[in-house]
Amino acid sequence: MEITGLISALLIGAFIGGLGRLVVPGRQHVSLLATILVGIVAALLGTAAATVLGVADTSGIDWIELALQVGLAGAGVTALANRRTTAPVSH
Template sequence: MEISGLFTALLFGALIGGLGRLVVPGRQHVSLLATIAVGIVAALLGTAAATVLGVADTPGIDWIELALQVGLAGAGVTILANRAKPKLPH
């Protein structure tokens, strides 16, 4: 992977992770680095799912692929936020 590809992956991961955080209601206690990592993984998994479904290479913007990526990022942020939530005694 070239350095420009790495920067693109980080930027796109941050964008997808940020959008994933926006679709999850409430406040999440997840670091920026974890959000970027979730975004990168969600972008890769969303692209793979869109390829399997046959909607990855459409003319124009791939809205279905983007929706899959953001949905997966939202799920990943939710999972991380729930793991990081402090357990209070009842």
Template sequence: MEITGLISALVIGVVVGGLGRLVVPGRQRISMLTTLLVGIAAALVGTFAASVLGVSDTSGVDWVEAALQVGLAGVGVTALTRSRAHQYR
């Protein structure tokens, strides 16, 4: 991954975190900062997974890569929400 890919993954991670939170139903009891960090991690992992699968270098918008990133962010938000819910019981 080149440095421009890393920087764009970080910027996209902010958006991905928000979208990941939107696709998870119900109320999430995690901070916005945590959501953004999950989004950044999901963007990085999603970019790597897309490059491994060979779907990251397409002409136009990489919809498969974006879907991977948002899906991973949703999984991350769900996991953190459930782990936090068990802490407060």
């Protein structure tokens, strides 16, 4: 992978992670770095899922692929937020 591809993946991951946080209602106590990492993973998984479904290579904007990516990012942010808030309390 070239450096431009890596930078593109980071920027798209940050964008997808941010959109994922926007679709989850309420306030999430998840760091910016965790949001970006969730966005990168969601972008990769969403692209893979769109490829399997046969909707990844369309002309123009791939709305179905974007919806898959944002949905996965929202699920990832929710999972991280719930993991942090439901941790057992030790006495």
